[in-house]
Each structure stands twice: as structure tokens, then as C-alpha cells.
Amino acid sequence: MADPTRAARPPGPARSALHRLRGVARRATDHPRVAALTCRLAPRSVRTRTTLAACASVAVVLLVASAAVVLLVRANLERSAEADAREQAEVVARLATEGRLNALLPLDHGTDFVQVVDAGGRVVAASQNLAGRPAPTRDGDSAHDLLRGGDHQSVTTITAATPTGPVTVHVGASMRTADAAEDVTTAALAVLGGVLVPTVGALTWRATGRALRPVEAIRAEVAAIGDRDLHRRVPDPRSDDEIARLAGTMNAMLARLEAAGTRQRRFIADASHELRSPLAVLRTQLEVALAHPDPRVRSDLVAGALEDTERLQALAADLLLLARLDSAGRTRPQEPVDLAELVRHTATARGVQPHPVTVHAPAAATVAGNPLWLGRLLTNLLDNAQRHARTAVTVRLDTEPASGAAVLEVTNDGVPIEPDDREKIFERFARLDDARSRDDGGAGLGLPIARDIATLHGGTLTVVDTPGATTFRLRLPATPTPPAGG
Known part of the structure; x- marks a missing residue:
């Protein structure tokens, strides 16, 4: 027995060609230029992405809604035409059953033709437009194809019992109205979509631009603020939305940075002052001790210098501990x-x-x-x-x-x-x-x-x-x- 899996595979040359095509496609996708082109074509702006997303969403919704409307209109018109044809067929079948069937039958509103055929295939009655037309054959085209005459029609067939035997009633209803309504509806929805999608795009582009304008202003102001301009603040929008809260958060952060910078500068200035005073005294004591000839005075000066050195050592230890505490964080x-x-x-x-x-x-x-x-x-x-x-x-x-x-x-x-x-x-x-x-x-x-x-x-x-x-x-x-x- 042959392996169905192997039989379903393409032959060797075709399989090789398929592999080569896949390799070419993979290499083309992985090529740096293709990747760079894809990145360049991809929209980077939030405004552009939002506008494209809005247009695509509206287009999809409009397409689905239009298809549903066209299908509903088509179904209703076809159902109405079929109901008219069935009503005409039931009237003709009732006349045939009662034996009051005429050779020429009138057409009601919405029907295109009527033809009554007996069991032997002979036309016993028909509408004026089918007078002299033969009955549809069983082995050729269907009754629908023979009777519609090239027009889009719906044919309803009913069998009725008459005093002379059973007859078959064919009634055709034209679909021209349904086709015309479908074409008009499709054209109207296409025009509506052609107007609505660009309108939504323009409105979204404008609304997104207005919404993002404060964000761009905040970004530009933050980009312009340097380490010497921490007193500056971002513009605060006159609204109560996410952007206003973002501006408030940014200003609070800038205030904290300014306060931290102020504390750091004050800390450096105070530390310099605290270090400068004992260093100046220490230097003075050492210079006097070096120049003074009395050993007892020199001893007192060196003892004082040692005290100032201990003070400097304690201050340096405190500064180092503060740095460690700050670096410990949370x-x-x-x-x-x-x-x-x-x-x-x-x-x-x-x-x-x-x-x-x-x-x-x-x-x-x-x-x-x-x-x-x-x-x-x-x-x-x-x-x-x-x-x-x-x-x-x-x-x-x-x-x-x-x-x-x-x-x-x-x-x-x-x-x-x-x-x-x-x-x-x-x-x-x-x-x-x-x-x-x-x-x-x-x-x-x-x-x-x-x-x-x-x-x-x-x-x-x-x-x-x-x-x-x-x-x-x-x-x-x-x-x-x-x-x-x-």
C-alpha cells in the first residue's frame, strides 16, 4: 500500500524550488535594508498611530456594517419577490384544481411569467410573454434557466391536482429590483465610507494634536532645563486630566530636585566652612609652634593642634557616615x-x-x-x-x-x-x-x-x-x- 503522506508531497524538483523560495523570502525579510525600511515606514508618532488606528477601526466597522446592510436589503427583497411568486402560484394552482384554468394567465405585480405544465410535459396555460414556449426539459437545463430568459429571476414551482391529472405551476419573479437596490445601497455605502474614513482621520489627527500639544510643551521645557535651571517649571494645562496630573508630577519632581540641589550646595558650603576654620587654626598653631623658641609654648600649641586634628577627624567621619546613609537608600x-x-x-x-x-x-x-x-x-x-x-x-x-x-x-x-x-x-x-x-x-x-x-x-x-x-x-x-x- 502506498504511503498517503509521501504521495501528498510534491515531487523532488518542486520541493527543492519551494525550499529555495522560502530561503529567499527568509533572507529578504532578515536583510538589514529590509528591516531598516520596515522601521522607517512604521509610524513613530503617537499622533500618526492613533489616526491610523482610528481610520482602520472605522473602516473595518463600516465594512462589516455595510456588508450586513447589503445582505439584509438583499434578503428582504428576495423574500418579498418569492412571496409574490408563491402567492401567484397558489392562485393559479387553485384555478387548476377547480378546473377554471385559462390558456392565457394574467400576471400579478412582481411576477414575470407563469407557465402550467401537465404530467406529459405539455404546456396547458402560460402568461402572455411565454405563449408558445415549450416546457422545460428534465434532462437539459433546469426550469429556472429556461424560463428566466437571461434575467435574474426567482422561480417558484407548485404541483396541483386537477380533474385531468396533476399539473406543475412555474411562476418567475424578477430580481431586478433587488439587484438595483443592492447596487444603489453598495454605492451609497461606498460613498459614505469614502467620506467618513477621511473625516474621522482628520478629526482624530486634530484632536490628538490638541491633546498632545501640552505633552510636547512639557517635553520641550524638560529638555531645556539644565542642572543650573532647576527653578524652571513645565507649563501647567488648565484642565483636570491625565496631562495636567503629569505636569503637576513633573513640577513636583523639579521642586524636589531643586530642593535637593539647594541642600547639596548648602551642605558643601557648610562642610567647606566647617573644614576651613579648624584647618586655618591648625595651620596657624603649627606655624607659630614652628617659629616659637620656647619649648613649653610649642608643646601647648602642638596639643591644641592635636585637638583640632581630632575635631577634623570626627567631622570627616560624620561626613563619611552621612554619605553612607544617603547611599543606603531605602x-x-x-x-x-x-x-x-x-x-x-x-x-x-x-x-x-x-x-x-x-x-x-x-x-x-x-x-x-x-x-x-x-x-x-x-x-x-x-x-x-x-x-x-x-x-x-x-x-x-x-x-x-x-x-x-x-x-x-x-x-x-x-x-x-x-x-x-x-x-x-x-x-x-x-x-x-x-x-x-x-x-x-x-x-x-x-x-x-x-x-x-x-x-x-x-x-x-x-x-x-x-x-x-x-x-x-x-x-x-x-x-x-x-x-x-x-
């Missing part, structure tokens, strides 16, 4: 840390000078974080508290019952901070008037570093109202409970 440390033990260890290591530190903490309070950074946060808070306290510093650690968050309060009995200054003290290099001396005040980085560490750990650091004292409140979220079986 990545939260996840190492479990016993905050209660860290508080007790940090307070004990400081001793009682210049003021004693009293700690009230539970047995354990675990948070997720970096123990080195949290230790630095506590150190900065205690440094600030001991610097401004009169007699004592109190540290209290509690846990919120509802959320489980750890709340740490560091209180000193010094002069309270005014409400207007409670956010200012967290700015970098910001120091209040009573803390500006090089002996009493720091560089103005301790509290900003503490807040940055708290923020990095998902917490907050604020100043709260305390009668006759100053309290810094640190709130850190609780450590998430690991899933069962994890």
Missing part, C-alpha cells in the same frame, strides 16, 4: 538587635561625666536594624543630652502594646527647645545660638545623622513637649514575626 537593615541591651551598654560605657545617665528599660526589646548604626544613633542622642543637661539625663525604653514598636525617650533637664526650632536642629550643620561655640557645640551633624539612621530603619525621631526639659523620642517598628515552619 534598603532597611534586617539584623535582629536587642535595643534594651544596646541602650544599657551604651549608657554604661559613657560613665557619669559630665552628667549621670539613668536608664529605664525592659529586659529585652528586639528591633530589626544595624547594631553599629543604632549604637551611633544612641551615642549622638546621649552626646546632645549631656551637652545641654543641667544635672542629669534620663533614658526610658518602652514597647507599644498594640503595635509592638519600640519607643525610646532621651530626656535632659536643660533649657527646652522652642517649637520653631524643633525641626531646624535636624538640619545638617544647623546649630542654635547657644551651641555655636567650638567648645560647647558640635559640628551640627549629630542630630541629622541620628534622624537619618532612624529613617533608614523605618522609624521616626522627634522632639516632644516636656515641662522644663527636652525629650527626644525615637520610635522603631517591631521585628516582624517569622512565619510558622520557616
Whole structure:
């Protein structure tokens, strides 16, 4: 038995030619020039793509709707013609059954011919236009083809019983009206489509252009804004839509960039100032020590230079820590840390000078974080508290019952901070008037570093109202409970 699969395959030469054609088509498609031409011909503008999509959609919908309308009109007219022909055929069949059939039959409205043929194939009655025409043969063309005379007609055939035997009634209905209606409807829909599609394209092009005009204005303004022009803003459309919200978002982003640039420039200026002052003093001390002949004075000058060097070292360490905190971004440390033990260890290591530190903490309070950074946060808070306290510093650690968050309060009995200054003290290099001396005040980085560490750990650091004292409140979220079986 022959293999049907093999028999269905083309012969060898044809198969080879087919493979060659496929290879040529594949190479033509993969050719760089063809690919480049395809990319160039593809519309890149949103306006063009939207207009083409709208025109194509309207054209498809109009084509489907037009085909449906033409088919419905055609079907209704054909159904009407067939109904007229059947009604005429039933009337003639009734006359034949009653024996009142005349040789010449009148035509009703909508019918083209009538012919009655007996069982022997003899025409017993016909309409005037078929008088003398033979009956259709069974082995030749069909009755429909013989009787329509070249016109598009629908023929209805009915068999009736008469006193002399059965007869067959042929009634033809012309489809000229249906054809004319179909042609007119098709032409009208074609004209409608030819007008509607360009109209939709023009309206879409205009509407899309007006809608995208603010976007282009925003793009042009953003492209023109440089690193020195962050004060500029994109135009804000007078509307309440997506483009207006985009403009608002862009302006908010530009405002944040401007604020970040301002903070960066101020930070650089403040850091330069903080570094310049001790460097100038250090250089002066070294120059005097080098030129002074008295060894005791020289020793005092070198000791002062060493203090300024330590100050510079501490400032450089703070700046490096700030850079690390900024680069850490939103990545939260996840190492479990016993905050209660860290508080007790940090307070004990400081001793009682210049003021004693009293700690009230539970047995354990675990948070997720970096123990080195949290230790630095506590150190900065205690440094600030001991610097401004009169007699004592109190540290209290509690846990919120509802959320489980750890709340740490560091209180000193010094002069309270005014409400207007409670956010200012967290700015970098910001120091209040009573803390500006090089002996009493720091560089103005301790509290900003503490807040940055708290923020990095998902917490907050604020100043709260305390009668006759100053309290810094640190709130850190609780450590998430690991899933069962994890």
C-alpha cells in the first residue's frame, strides 16, 4: 500500500524550488535594508498611530456594517419577490384544481411569467410573454434557466391536482429590483465610507494634536532645563486630566530636585566652612609652634593642634557616615538587635561625666536594624543630652502594646527647645545660638545623622513637649514575626 503522506508531497524538483523560495523570502525579510525600511515606514508618532488606528477601526466597522446592510436589503427583497411568486402560484394552482384554468394567465405585480405544465410535459396555460414556449426539459437545463430568459429571476414551482391529472405551476419573479437596490445601497455605502474614513482621520489627527500639544510643551521645557535651571517649571494645562496630573508630577519632581540641589550646595558650603576654620587654626598653631623658641609654648600649641586634628577627624567621619546613609537608600537593615541591651551598654560605657545617665528599660526589646548604626544613633542622642543637661539625663525604653514598636525617650533637664526650632536642629550643620561655640557645640551633624539612621530603619525621631526639659523620642517598628515552619 502506498504511503498517503509521501504521495501528498510534491515531487523532488518542486520541493527543492519551494525550499529555495522560502530561503529567499527568509533572507529578504532578515536583510538589514529590509528591516531598516520596515522601521522607517512604521509610524513613530503617537499622533500618526492613533489616526491610523482610528481610520482602520472605522473602516473595518463600516465594512462589516455595510456588508450586513447589503445582505439584509438583499434578503428582504428576495423574500418579498418569492412571496409574490408563491402567492401567484397558489392562485393559479387553485384555478387548476377547480378546473377554471385559462390558456392565457394574467400576471400579478412582481411576477414575470407563469407557465402550467401537465404530467406529459405539455404546456396547458402560460402568461402572455411565454405563449408558445415549450416546457422545460428534465434532462437539459433546469426550469429556472429556461424560463428566466437571461434575467435574474426567482422561480417558484407548485404541483396541483386537477380533474385531468396533476399539473406543475412555474411562476418567475424578477430580481431586478433587488439587484438595483443592492447596487444603489453598495454605492451609497461606498460613498459614505469614502467620506467618513477621511473625516474621522482628520478629526482624530486634530484632536490628538490638541491633546498632545501640552505633552510636547512639557517635553520641550524638560529638555531645556539644565542642572543650573532647576527653578524652571513645565507649563501647567488648565484642565483636570491625565496631562495636567503629569505636569503637576513633573513640577513636583523639579521642586524636589531643586530642593535637593539647594541642600547639596548648602551642605558643601557648610562642610567647606566647617573644614576651613579648624584647618586655618591648625595651620596657624603649627606655624607659630614652628617659629616659637620656647619649648613649653610649642608643646601647648602642638596639643591644641592635636585637638583640632581630632575635631577634623570626627567631622570627616560624620561626613563619611552621612554619605553612607544617603547611599543606603531605602534598603532597611534586617539584623535582629536587642535595643534594651544596646541602650544599657551604651549608657554604661559613657560613665557619669559630665552628667549621670539613668536608664529605664525592659529586659529585652528586639528591633530589626544595624547594631553599629543604632549604637551611633544612641551615642549622638546621649552626646546632645549631656551637652545641654543641667544635672542629669534620663533614658526610658518602652514597647507599644498594640503595635509592638519600640519607643525610646532621651530626656535632659536643660533649657527646652522652642517649637520653631524643633525641626531646624535636624538640619545638617544647623546649630542654635547657644551651641555655636567650638567648645560647647558640635559640628551640627549629630542630630541629622541620628534622624537619618532612624529613617533608614523605618522609624521616626522627634522632639516632644516636656515641662522644663527636652525629650527626644525615637520610635522603631517591631521585628516582624517569622512565619510558622520557616
